[in-house]
Amino acid sequence: MEPGAMGKLKFSIGPALLRRVMRTVTRRQRDKAASADLHSATRESSAIEAEAAFSPLSGRYHDMMPKLSDEEIERIRPFSVHTTWTTGEVIFAMGKPGPGLVVILGGRAREIRRDAVGRVHHAFEHRANNFLGEVSQLCGHPCLGDGIATDDTEGLVVPADRLRNLLVTEVELGEKIIRAFILRRVEMIEHGSGPVLIGDREDTQLIALQRFLRRNSYPFTVIDSRTASETPALATRISASAADFPIVACPDGTILHAPDECQIATRLGWIRQFEPDNVYDVVIVGAGPAGLASAVYAASEGLSVAVFDSQGPGGQASASARIENYLGFPNGVTGQSLTSCAFVQAQKFGVHISVPTRVKALRCDRTMLEIDVDNGCPVKSHTVIISSGAAYREPVIDGLDRLIGRGVFFGSSPVEANLCRDQEVVVVGGGNSAGQGVVYLASHARHVHLLIRGRELESSMSRYLIDRIAQLPNVTLHTATAIESLTGDERGLTQVTSKGPNGDIAFDVKHLFLFTGAQPNTHWLQNCRVKTDEKGFILTGAAARESGDDHDRTLETSVPGVFAIGDVRSGSIKRVAAAVGDGAAVVAQIHSIIHSRRQMAAVSKALH
Incomplete structure (x- = not known):
């Protein structure tokens, strides 16, 4: 079968089988479900907290499954549609577009969390004043679980577009709903709901798919085809040969053979279709901290916003194991948590986000700015x-x-960290990203060798990271050292040879992590008039204009109406806080342009 080809899973769960699954789960939990309301089910709460030790869910069951007051339900009612379901009727099904927020008024509903091959992880009983839904419902993505009425049930359904209005209008109530949505997504990630990836755990393509799904905060499960006992049976049931791996079983019941990120995203319903005649106020290319900040600020001020990113939200920041000097987080925050919450925040304000979508070109030679995308x-x-x-x-x-990808990685994430557990690894780089990577990898690897070209870290790394690294017994710093060559075999990297002050050093390692410099992502601007400096970073403000005038639009490029922010901007401070600051500042600078261009568009339309 061709790479990325699709087939239908023979064990796809339809409504009839879903009801049988529900009845099985019901029998297992009958005593617990019948004896108490969801919020007094302390044994369920304790079970989740025990399974999620050292997780964000510990002690937060009641935030994840809150009960709405009657007054809160009345505030929801104007945004909703009253709906009824008969006993056994499916409210929503895994892999199918969700209805939105579902609030139970009477009766009972069961929410079943499972993976794409039907393995049930959790079942939650919802009664009056409980609600069903998670992050997927903000933008109408397919569901990551099944919902079924266990009694004749009535409730309120708030579709995605009205849900976003509700969250913005009813601030305190919206906070409760958003918090529950995020925690439910965390629970799904921890327990492996959603797609199932089957393949060799060290396979380059499987690693790339894991990184992609994790960066997008999407739950998944991995079955190692080399060791898992169920692999032969699964391969037989889906008629897969060795050439078909890695295999992805999707929530809608289809399978993909050796897919790429775009093929997975398409099956998961992420790719947004844009209307050719629609004109946005703002299009943002890149969903890192700067792009997400500008999206949130612009959309919250009523502007229509579209965001494109070729991989997923967060940029390089999403790979930061822990950012400890970001204002407002005294205990630090992971890059993934920070950018994932920003992503949800952007969705709450109605930002149109398309991931993964590669922008091919910016068209500046016409009245209306245009970007060309690959899909x-x-x-x-x-x-x-x-x-x-x-x-x-x-x-x-x-x-x-x-x-590259076969033992050599740019940056680090939990996917690679798990691969190098109890092994020796090499890290190259002297900046904060490298420091954060070393601290994180040291908690997994047997030993970490940090190689830097300079003679000390003080000139390029924050003090708190230097002190942290100095306290780690399994980290060795090699100064004035550079890699000379790499050796590998059919499975990947086997040796790193470096040259230091005392001669050559050979490290027999399978994993090398590179945090080396910065290359601006500006290749797609080659046919546009946007000016860059000698390193390819985009010039803005007076430096971008031939006249050298210093008007208020300090983030505008050499092309009117085109702005640059964050790490891609020449002279920017390469810190998350600085990128977020750029994102806030640029929105204030674009308002006057948008106003004048709206007027021009209206006049042009009237004349024609």
Whole structure:
């Protein structure tokens, strides 16, 4: 079968089988479900908290499954549609578009969390004043669980568009709902709901798919085809050969053979279709901290906003194991948590987000700005904000090209950290990202070797990270040291050879993590008039204009209406807080342009 080809799972769960699953779960939990309301089911709460030790869910069951007051339900009613379900009727099904927020007024409903091959992880009983739903319902994505009425049930359904209005209008109530949605998504991630990935755990493509799903905060399960006992049976049931791996079983019951990220995203319902005649106030290219900040600020001020990113929200920041100097988080915050919450916040305000969508070009030679994307029609906008960030620069190392993804990684995430558990690893880089990576990897690896070209870390790394690294017994710092060559075999990296003050050093390792410099993501601007500096970073303000005038639009590029923020901007401070500041500042600068261009568009339309 061709890579990315689809088939239908023979064990897809339909309504009839779903009811049988529900009855099985009901028998197992009958005493518990019949004896108490959801919020007094202390044994369920204790079970979840025990399973989620050291997790964000510990002690937060009642935040994850709150009970609405009668007064709160009355505030929801104007946004909702009154609906009834008969006993056994499916309210929503895994892999199918969700109805939105479902509030139970009377009767009972059961929510079943399972993976794409039918393994049930949890079942929750919902009664009067409880609500069903999670993050997927904010934008109408397919459901990641099943909901079925266990009695004749009545409730309120708030569709996605009205749900966003509710969350913005009813602030305190919206906070309760959003908090529950996020915690429910965390619970799904921890217990492995959703797609199932089957393949060799060290396979390059499988690792890439895991990174992609994790970056988008999407739950999944991995079955290692080399060791899992169920692999032969699964392969037989889906008629898979060795060439078909990795295999992805999707929530809608289909399977993908050796898919790429775009094929998975399409099956999961992430790819947004844009209307060719629609004109946005703002199009943002890049969903890192700067792009997400500008999206939230712009949308909250009533502007229509579209965001494109080729991978997912967060940029390089999403890979930061812990940011400890970000204002307002005394205990630190992971890059994934920070950017995932920002992503949900943008969805709450109605931002149209398309991931993964690669922007191919910016068209500046016409009245209305346009961007060309790789999976749809051109998208028009009054203004464009470039926040495409920077990627780690590939150093010139003998053997690097053939080993990227096969033991050599740019940045680190839990996916790679799990691969190198109890092993020796090498990290290259002297900045904060490298420092955060070392601290994180040291909690998994047997030993971490940190290689830097300079003679000390003080000139490039924050003091708190230097002190933290100095206290780690399984980290060795190698100064004035650079990699000379890499050696590998058919499975991947086997040796890193470096040159230091005392000669060559050979590290027999399977994992190398590179945090080396910054390469701006501006290649897609080659045919546009946006000016860059000698390193490719975008010039803004007076530096971008031939006249050198210093008007208020300090983040505007050499092309009117096109702005640059965050790491891609020349002279920017490469910190998350600085990127967020850029995102807030740019919105104030685009209002006058949007107003004038709206007027021009209205006049042009009237004349024609």
